Amino acid sequence: MSKQLNIGLFGFGVVGKGLYDVLHHTPAFQSSIKKICIKNVHKPRAIAAENFTSHAAVLLEDEGINVIVELIDDADAAFEIVKKALQNGKAVVSANKKMIAEHFEELFKLQQKHKVPFLYEASCCASMPIIRNLEEYYDNDLLNSFRGIINGSTNFILTKIFKEQLDFDKALLLAQQAGFAESNPQLDVGGFDAADKLSILLAHSFGVIAKKEQFIFNGIENIALQDAMVAKGRGWKIKLVASAQKLKDGKLAAFVLPRFVTEGDDLFNVENEFNGLITESSFADKHFFKGKGAGAFPTASAVLSDISALRYDYKYEYKKIFHQTDTVLTNDFYLKVFVSVDDFTKIKRTEFEWVEEWHNEFKHSWLIGTIHAAKLAADDWWKQPGISLIACPDAIVEDVDYRKISQRSLELAGVV
Ligand SMILES: NC(=O)c1ccc[n+]([C@@H]2O[C@H](COP(=O)([O-])OP(=O)(O)OC[C@H]3O[C@@H](n4cnc5c(N)ncnc54)[C@H](OP(=O)(O)O)[C@@H]3O)[C@@H](O)[C@H]2O)c1
Missing domain, CATH: 3.30.70 (Alpha-Beta Plaits)
Structure with a gap:
């Protein structure tokens, strides 16, 4: 791929506008946004109208555009955009976990067939670089488990409820106002978003391609104030935690559930929109990652990092999928x-x-x-x-x- 990246950007919402601003603060970066596709052409925008179109084909069929950055909030439309872009030989960067998790296998095959990179670091923990670490660092060191807070908005809501005694609706509203929540907040509070992210992480960590329906998941909607009192009485907190663990029989247990976290746990002080994830592997023992898991600039920074990686032709090698073919997901635990x-x-x-x-x-x-x-x-x-x-x-x-x-x-x- 040429070092000059000409970007076709889909979406100019929280993350799309964030990326636009971040790119304009890094002028040395050899890339430019050629055109932006949005849904509603009549919406007032912060930049001139000639930057925008509502016709996807204007970007997808433009031979001068070699990178499509997909940052829209409609997973079905996003899949069609990404599919077409890959078929047209364009590299793609996306933050759309729902779309990626629901179509993982097809997207994986499209990349192999068309031999173009598809990067999506921002889809899992926004600014916390976990996918590339799972791909590269845990290449040889065998990963035994990971568990983490991988949804920034529910962590923000739980922090506001339990630390600042806000009620659920007020805390959700604050998360929405800050741009942390999905357009459909049910995806966050119902645990769907964290489950989609877990599904993506399972592929990169253990080579298991599984949809969220194949493991147990739930969100935070039903947590009662009395539950928090029980937690507090024992010196614990309640967090929404995604977990994956190799069992003694070699099979893989995975789930997303609210979980009590003890004071000595690294996840205990991961508050607000921060994400945190602990990996355990055979030789390195424990690693703890922490970073902002939502918001315009933190998410845009991960998108920028993917765009930057395209300049040296980086692509996921999916080594675990190709080599760890014996790992099976199970609910037998x-x-x-x-x-x-x-x-x-x-x-x-x-x-x-x-x-x-x-x-x-x-x-x-x-x-x-x-x-x-x-x-x-x-x-x-x-x-x-x-x-x-x-x-x-x-x-x-x-x-x-x-x-x-x-x-x-x-x-x-x-x-x-
Ligand atoms: N917000 C975060 O903190 C965060 C973090 C990590 C990942 N993400 C992911 O990033 C993506 C974007 O999220 P966001 O928060 O930026 O959403 P958003 O603020 O709701 O913006 C969505 C944008 O998508 C555009 N759009 C919707 N359907 C479209 C279509 N069919 N064709 C072209 N444009 C379309 C909208 O156009 P109009 O402007 O015309 O309405 C809008 O500009 C989502 O996949 C989300 O899951 C978000």
Whole structure:
């Protein structure tokens, strides 16, 4: 690819405008935005109207444009744009996790077929460079697990609720006003966005191509104030955490759930729109990454870094997909969870292998127990209004004590 990059930019919202501003603050950068495609031509813009078009083909068919930067908020339209750009031999940079996660396999094949780079660092943790680290650094050192806060807006909301005692709606509004939230905030608070990101990270870390429907995920909507009181009482915080861990049988456990985080945990002080991720590997032991996971400039900085990487023809090699072909995603593991309800009849106690704690308070009953992940994957009783399920700090239970299970079975059967 020529070192001079001529960019066709799709989207001029929070991130698109952010990128425009960042590019104009780095004049030494050998690239220029030739045209910008937006949806609504009548919207007032900060720059002259001749920069814009609403016709995608103007950018996609322009042979003078060699890079398409896709920063729109419509995943279906984004997929068509990216597909066409790759087919036309243009390099592509995107921040659209929903689009990438939902079409990962097809996008992967398109890159192989057309031999053009497709980079998307900003899609996972905005300014925190995690995809390229997973691709390059953990190339030889075997990764055993990672877990992290990978959605900036829910972390911002949880911080505002628990640190500043704001109510949920006010905290969400602040996240939207700051440009942290998705256009459809349900994608954030329902856990869909973090699950899409986990799906992308699984491919780059363990070579597993999986859609979010294949693992357990939930968001933060059902977390109750009383849950925060329980957390506070034990010196914990509640964070939305994405986790992936190689089990003893070599299979991969993955999930996104609200999770109690202890004070000694690196994720404990990851607040507001920051993201944080801890990797554990065979030789390096632990790494902790932290960076801004949302917002115009932090996200634009990751997009800029991808554009810059195109100047030296960087592309993802997907080594884990090609070489770690034996890693299989599984829901065959146990999870230690806290479940609270506004009405104790809503808890499916018989689903649990065993229950360690059971508290029955007025309009707030809760338990801590161990449940098989496949049972959570098969049924969504635990996602219903009035029920909140939070993973415990030591969430994955590998060594199941069958004596406890049989004791529990006897109790459930009313024998003891
Ligand atoms: N905001 C963040 O902190 C953040 C962080 C990481 C990743 N991202 C990702 O970055 C992308 C953009 O997010 P954003 O926050 O910048 O969204 P946004 O502020 O809502 O802006 C969306 C832009 O996309 C344009 N658009 C929508 N549909 C289009 C279409 N079919 N063709 C051309 N343009 C179209 C809109 O045009 P009009 O201006 O005409 O309405 C608008 O300029 C999303 O994929 C998001 O998930 C965002």
